[in-house]
Amino acid sequence: MRRQEAIGALVAQRGNALTITTEQAIGAWRAAVPEPANEIPDHLDIVGCMGSASTIGLGLALARPERTVIVVDGDGSLLMQLGSLVTIAGAAPPNLFHFVFENGVYETSGSQPLPAEGRFNLRQMAAAAGYARTEEFDDAATFSAALADLLKSRGPVFVAIRTMAEDGHKVRSSAGTRLDVQMHALRERLVG
């Protein structure tokens, strides 16, 4: 499926979740919502700390157990901090939903293939780490139809989404991101 199709389903069904995107998902999410960059409510675009989207999400999920937290990660990003699967499973936040786009490449830097691409399985790693539920999708319609049920599950939930490699390296989709502005605006909304 195309990344934009999966993002469209997540945006449509996110409810009042706190949402976090990273790398190439940032541009796709921005294209799917009406607000301009850095002004999307209850949302963070994570840049400058590759691999940290899910553990920032873990902190948020533990801090705000009454809110659903959706993290949209990438396979290359997750591999940067693969131990985070175990850290998240250990903390076991029931409200954390970890979606990982698997396109098999480092798209931002020019679509170089991941090491051992095609020979590892992130979903199985997440299950072995101890996530409460893991799923895998490669079809947009099936993913969209399953999403409502997934988001009702007890977390942490890991969802691998197989997407086709696109041409994200031609456009720096995270350009203009101000993580400091987003973080402090979100804290203000949550804490006052």
Add this chain to the structure above:
Amino acid sequence: MVQADAVALPVSAAAIVSELLRLGISHVINVPDTHQRTVLSELARQSQINVITACTEDEAIAINAGLYVGGQRPFLSIQQVGLLAAMNNVKGISMDARIPTCMLVGYFGRDVSRPARENAARAVSLIEPTLDTWGVPYFALESPADLGAIERAYRRSLVDLGPTVILVGAPTAP
């Protein structure tokens, strides 16, 4: 046993945890540090502060950010070599995103008879110069008389909206 010529003396874990409780710390995120073994044991004996164990210091800094944004009062306990390993997130999260990140950092492998900068081990002697280069404020916890460093470092992180480090000079006592 404390060396007679030691320049760094053990600080009581109970006193450190008492400080954290007094400061209203909600969570301690740790990657276990040999130097702070007794602090971790003391934390395990209480229930007011939530303890989260991370696999890496990068993760610990990211979890700290999420907790802070969500309104909590987190604090980190790590080892100095882990701090070196996590400098990308010190920059990308603590500095660039302006997140208070107060870290209790053990000087694993330090010869306590010498000031840290004069230690033969680079893992010890290069820490303060590294923090100087990055402009990260640091505070010495070289003896029980330095216990106030914890509050100074924590408050500085909140005011500066950035990282601060408390360097634990000697292995902590029970």
